Amino acid sequence: MPAHIIDGKAFSAGLRARLADEVKGLAGRGLVPGLAVILVGEDPASQVYVRSKERMAREAGMASTTYRLPAETTQAELDALIGRLNADEAVHGILVQLPLPAGLDPHRVVEAIDPAKDVDGLHPVSVGNLASGAPALVPCTPKGCMMLLRDVLGDLTGARALVVGRSNLMGKPMGQLLLAANCTVTVAHSRTRDLAEECRRADILVAAAGRPLMVKGDWIKPGATVIDVGINRLPPEPGQEKGRLVGDVDFDAAKEVAGAITPVPGGVGPMTIACLLDNTVEAACRMAGVERGRDA
Numbered sequence: 001m002p003a004h005i006i007d008g009k010a011f012s013a014g015l016r017a018r019l020a021d022e023v024k025g026l027a028g029r030g031l032v033p034g035l036a037v038i039l040v041g042e043d044p045a046s047q048v049y050v051r052s053k054e055r056m057a058r059e060a061g062m063a064s065t066t067y068r069l070p071a072e073t074t075q076a077e078l079d080a081l082i083g084r085l086n087a088d089e090a091v092h093g094i095l096v097q098l099p100l101p102a103g104l105d106p107h108r109v110v111e112a113i114d115p116a117k118d119v120d121g122l123h124p125v126s127v128g129n130l131a132s133g134a135p136a137l138v139p140c141t142p143k144g145c146m147m148l149l150r151d152v153l154g155d156l157t158g159a160r161a162l163v164v165g166r167s168n169l170m171g172k173p174m175g176q177l178l179l180a181a182n183c184t185v186t187v188a189h190s191r192t193r194d195l196a197e198e199c200r201r202a203d204i205l206v207a208a209a210g211r212p213l214m215v216k217g218d219w220i221k222p223g224a225t226v227i228d229v230g231i232n233r234l235p236p237e238p239g240q241e242k243g244r245l246v247g248d249v250d251f252d253a254a255k256e257v258a259g260a261i262t263p264v265p266g267g268v269g270p271m272t273i274a275c276l277l278d279n280t281v282e283a284a285c286r287m288a289g290v291e292r293g294r295d296a
């Protein structure tokens with residue numbers, strides 16, 4: 001039987017609608033969550049994502065400002081802007097869009113952000129909190145993957161989970177979140193021996209390697225839940241202006257074997273921005289000492 005197709009677009013729309021209700025309640029009590037997004041340079045995909053972040057934050061009733069800086073911006077200029085946003089009480093979340101242009105150090109940039117406003121969950125304090133089981137602001141894409149997994153599977157206890165990819169933004173925090181959900185977790189990467197066999201053992205397979213169509217249909221355990229985090233643009237076919245968007249998983253083959261699978265586009269991607277909004281509300285409530293959930 002073909003797999004259940006996990007509709008991340010619909011799930012994200014539902015989450016954003018619930019957040020809009022919550023924000024309305026908070027605004028009535030004088031707390032308007034504020035998001036500041038910094039984009040350095042002109043990466044075309046980043047421009048699209050940043051525009052969507054601003055639009056969706058505003059649609060949810062939040063205050064949102066985007067700072068667009070030229071690619072030649074120096075580290076000191078970026079540090080100074082982050083310093084001003086750290087001190088601004090109307091700003092509860094700060095995000096620096098990645099990747100950064102060459103010459104800017106992403107570690108230094110992330111470390112300049114006040115950990116209480118680190119809605120990307122990348123600051124060493126956030127990373128440490130997640131690893132040690134303390135309340136943490138969690139990176140948006142893995143947080144979205146967990147929401148989808150819990151929606152499809154409920155309790156994940158005891159599941160054998162494989163994460164392919166070890167980035168700070170996705171693979172590493174995803175491994176931590178699955179571990180916290182009582183899965184038995186393996187994190188694989190480009191140097192893993194016999195990746196196909198590792199995949200075949202997984203009840204939950206999270207592909208975040210950034211390699212188009214890398215995971216083949218016969219790598220998937222029958223009935224497994226497959227979360228495809230890859231967003232890769234293939235070269236255009238003759239006569240096409242743009243190439244097709246594909247994930248890290250060969251979707252057409254995988255859906256014949258998996259129990260459930262996320263498509264690309266329309267799977268994990270839309271969850272990233274919804275979870276950014278959720279993290280911004282979370283940061284605002286923590287700063288104001290407001291307990292969440294009463295207004296939703």
Ligand SMILES: Nc1nc2c(c(=O)[nH]1)N[C@@H](CN(C=O)c1ccc(C(=O)N[C@@H](CCC(=O)O)C(=O)O)cc1)CN2
Pocket residue numbers: 049095096097098099120140141169231245264265266267268269270271272273
């Ligand atoms: N500071 C950060 N930088 C980046 C992050 C991040 O979480 N924090 N993630 C990605 C980009 N990203 C958000 O920033 C993002 C990626 C994809 C989508 C999305 O909705 N994708 C759609 C397809 C979009 C398309 O047509 O290209 C989908 O998968 O359906 C949203 C946000 C890297 N940088």
